[in-house]
Amino acid sequence: MKASRISLIVSFLSIVACQPTLWGPPxxxxxxxxxxxxxxxxxxxxxxxxxxxxxTTTAAPTPVVLNAAQVWASPAVPVLLQDVFRQxxxxxxxxxxxxxxxxxxxxxxxxxxxxxxxxxYALVAPFPTLIDNVSKxxxxxxxxxxxxxxxxxxxxxxxxxxxxxxxxxxxxxxxxAVKVVDQSALLETAWNEMxxxxxxxxxxxxxxxxxxxxxxxxxxxxxxxxATYALNATYRLMCVNPCQVPGxxxxxxxxxxxxxxxxxxxxxxxxxxxATAQRMDLRGVLYPGExxxxxxREADILHINNExxxxxxxxxxxxxxxxxxxxxxxxxxxxxxxxxTDVVELSGDHFADYHEEAMMETIKIYNDVGIPYxxxxxxxxxxxxxxxxxVNGNKIMFIGCNYKxxxxxxxxxxxxxxxxxxxxxxxxxxxxxxxxxxxxxxFQYHEFPSPEARPQQKIDFRTMSDAGAVVVSGSQAHVPxxxxxxxxxxxxxxxxxxxxxxxxxxxxxxxxxEFLDRHVFYDGKxxxxxxxxxxxxxxxxxxxxxxxxxxxxxxxxxxxSGWDFPQAGQ
Numbered sequence: 001m002k003a004s005r006i007s008l009i010v011s012f013l014s015i016v017a018c019q020p021t022l023w024g025p026p027x028x029x030x031x032x033x034x035x036x037x038x039x040x041x042x043x044x045x046x047x048x049x050x051x052x053x054x055x056t057t058t059a060a061p062t063p064v065v066l067n068a069a070q071v072w073a074s075p076a077v078p079v080l081l082q083d084v085f086r087q088x089x090x091x092x093x094x095x096x097x098x099x100x101x102x103x104x105x106x107x108x109x110x111x112x113x114x115x116x117x118x119x120x121y122a123l124v125a126p127f128p129t130l131i132d133n134v135s136k137x138x139x140x141x142x143x144x145x146x147x148x149x150x151x152x153x154x155x156x157x158x159x160x161x162x163x164x165x166x167x168x169x170x171x172x173x174x175x176x177a178v179k180v181v182d183q184s185a186l187l188e189t190a191w192n193e194m195x196x197x198x199x200x201x202x203x204x205x206x207x208x209x210x211x212x213x214x215x216x217x218x219x220x221x222x223x224x225x226x227a228t229y230a231l232n233a234t235y236r237l238m239c240v241n242p243c244q245v246p247g248x249x250x251x252x253x254x255x256x257x258x259x260x261x262x263x264x265x266x267x268x269x270x271x272x273x274x275a276t277a278q279r280m281d282l283r284g285v286l287y288p289g290e291x292x293x294x295x296x297r298e299a300d301i302l303h304i305n306n307e308x309x310x311x312x313x314x315x316x317x318x319x320x321x322x323x324x325x326x327x328x329x330x331x332x333x334x335x336x337x338x339x340x341t342d343v344v345e346l347s348g349d350h351f352a353d354y355h356e357e358a359m360m361e362t363i364k365i366y367n368d369v370g371i372p373y374x375x376x377x378x379x380x381x382x383x384x385x386x387x388x389x390x391v392n393g394n395k396i397m398f399i400g401c402n403y404k405x406x407x408x409x410x411x412x413x414x415x416x417x418x419x420x421x422x423x424x425x426x427x428x429x430x431x432x433x434x435x436x437x438x439x440x441x442x443f444q445y446h447e448f449p450s451p452e453a454r455p456q457q458k459i460d461f462r463t464m465s466d467a468g469a470v471v472v473s474g475s476q477a478h479v480p481x482x483x484x485x486x487x488x489x490x491x492x493x494x495x496x497x498x499x500x501x502x503x504x505x506x507x508x509x510x511x512x513x514e515f516l517d518r519h520v521f522y523d524g525k526x527x528x529x530x531x532x533x534x535x536x537x538x539x540x541x542x543x544x545x546x547x548x549x550x551x552x553x554x555x556x557x558x559x560x561s562g563w564d565f566p567q568a569g570q
Contacts, residue, residue: 039084072093075160076164077106081235106168119165121165123197126210129195130555134149136230156179157179157197159183195569205522259392266442271500274501275319287540301342309362325353346373347417348402349417356415360378373387380414386439394524395524399429401420402444408420438526449479462486465487471491478511479510492529498542515533516533
């Protein structure tokens with residue numbers, strides 16, 4: 001596991017105090033109880049009170065009693081920020097700015113300014129949307145009514161406070177450019193009106209939204225740079241002179257804290273054998289991972305489902321070997337460590353192909369390089385145990401099994417993949433979900449030659465979701481399968497291959513087409529998934545799909561998943 005990513009990071013962003021303040025010392029930050037959504041608090045820098053030789057005779061302003069202050073909030077201010085004042089004891093909200101002692105409003109960013117809260121917004125669309133990225137210039141053109149791209153004529157959905165915020169920043173939108181919808185109805189409205197898009201606060205992201213990038217920046221990605229992002233807004237607390245509130249309520253909050261974000265990349269079948277192994281011997285062990293290396297390494301947790309054991313006695317790879325009995329040269333572990341593998345699933349069909357000696361050697365290799373495993377082990381008890389990880393405060397649980405008992409060799413004193421014990425697994429999921437873990441349940445299920453999920457497969461995968469799994473993922477599929485939203489979580493019935501040699505020149509089984517699912521967790525909550533699409537080349541080496549390949553692939557799978565909606569620009 002990447003050591004720099006696994007420890008819980010608690011950081012508060014500082015507001016630079018380079019000017020005099022009207023306020024006294026701040027109270028402890030009221031992050032608890034403000035809302036169901038936690039806010040990141042940024043205390044102001046400390047400042048020094050200097051004595052003078054000559055006492056001043058300036059009369060101090062009459063203090064405003066804290067709980068009697070007249071506070072006015074612009075209609076643009078998010079409700080969460082208004083709630084901060086109620087938690088601090090400001091019970092009276094002024095009816096207009098003129099009658100207020102304190103007021104909060106949208107403000108242009110000002111370096112060094114005090115009492116500024118930064119809010120991150122997201123450009124979103126219903127999940128089965130093909131468009132991935134919109135430029136800021138395009139977005140502003142749509143706002144002004146001159147946009148000519150894919151979303152031309154499609155109003156931006158948003159709630160009233162979001163509209164007021166961006167009207168203050170960008171000017172009033174053109175007629176028809178914006179449609180105001182109550183926040184509670186935004187998601188349903190967008191899905192019912194597809195093609196559709198919306199701007200929402202970061203804390204309102206949920207799985208059925210697709211977060212679109214703006215100038216290739218997305219607030220749910222690790223590489224996000226808020227300094228260059230177009231959908232940030234600042235709100236400033238200001239005081240009408242004379243004003244002196246005892247017990248400084250420093251107003252410096254954020255709705256997005258990078259230290260609370262965790263990404264998990266799930267992958268399909270890896271089998272470093274046959275033609276894949278031959279290419280590794282010819283072109284280098286690291287060859288298969290090179291095109292997507294940055295993607296793998298960026299993940300907080302990279303999951304690899306390696307079906308094949310490492311074995312020192314493994315014969316030279318033969319691309320045409322007639323018998324499907326597989327093993328990998330132990331030096332191939334370098335590929336998994338190079339791409340930053342954080343967890344290995346051992347539920348695969350081929351784990352026992354070279355019997356106990358190879359399985360024990362494999363587990364020793366994983367232990368030696370520090371990669372934890374689940375779904376299989378040195379015996380049945382070892383393989384059945386859930387795997388727990390805590391990254392950036394998010395508690396992730398992995399649990400998996402092999403549905404085809406013929407391949408599940410693990411017994412009391414025998415290593416191997418573990419059989420699916422539904423009572424045990426669902427009990428584990430329920431127990432640890434109640435303790436704040438976010439369970440990911442994976443299957444080595446039956447393999448099918450087409451993308452549709454079979455009836456019993458749906459029953460079995462949904463059983464895990466009913467128990468509390470937020471993600472249920474099929475690790476077995478050589479042909480990628482459909483997906484669905486279920487119980488506020490995500491089920492992907494099969495992701496396809498990752499590193500495995502199944503090239504299909506006919507294109508009939510789409511075994512070269514691959515999903516890598518990047519799941520996003522924030523502050524103990526599952527936000528959703530980004531679908532990464534790849535195409536296998538040279539029997540070993542996935543690359544990103546081209547835009548045309550991706551659109552064709554996603555269109556097929558959205559349709560097969562029951563999401564045959566019109567797309568923007570069509």
